[in-house]
Amino acid sequence: MTIPYPEHVVVVITTSIAVVLAVLLHYEALWLISRQIERSHRPHRQRILAMAFGVLMTHIAEIWLFGLTGWWMAELQGIGALNGYSAFNLLDHIFFAAVTYTTVGYGDIYATGPIRFLYGTLALTGFVLITWSASFTFVEMQKHWRVRK
Template sequence: MVVLATLLTVVLCVLLHYEVSMALSRRMERSTRSQRQRFLTLIFGLLLAHIAEIWAFAATMSLLLEISSTGDVIGITAPGFLDFVYLSATNFTTLGYGDMVPTGPIRFVMGTEALTGFVLITWSASLTFLEMQKHWRTNHPD
């Protein structure tokens, strides 16, 4: 069950990231707005996508941890959903503070989330770089 839930969450996040990235890239091409507005839209759009992906993994963790055989998280005495969002964010960004530690099969979700987060963050950085190469005007900044 943990592996299936993890795979579904990864697929959801990758598809979401693809759709958001394509929409933002198309918007950059078609926009007549200022350079500042276009790039701020790109960056905030990508940040919102990452936040949605973090919340998707948090929801998966929260649901799975309702089932006793999937494991536990040491460091949370009375877990609320925002605890799982925090744990998800530290995993997604590969920051990993270590104040919350997964035990049992749920570790698969968290390990996979770290890899997925790393890939999606790198994808966002690559897209931003490519868009900057195409659209960054150094002679006439807005």
């Protein structure tokens, strides 16, 4: 039996790997940030700012992971494409991943072909990871926020 659309299988497997890597990266980053906050002897302001920047850098790394994945599939494997402009480079793929990850969805760029599965899954993944970060930040600030008397 032959698979009628092998590129779909490639997209599903590649997307699944990217999602697993992003979730693992997120977990490990939040765990490390939490440990650093607990162990740090730095002033409160520095610890909270380090947490915020750490969370932001984690999201940026995840956006790059998905942008590189989309670029690899579209530009190097020819599995789908981005449309909206005449030519796309790596940073266009990163931009589209950021817009999709954050669920902003400007609409100036859109995916066509099997690669749409990656970007549909990316929107859900980004929403979950951003929500996870917001919950983490709230809990950490609640634990470490000092009330002035």
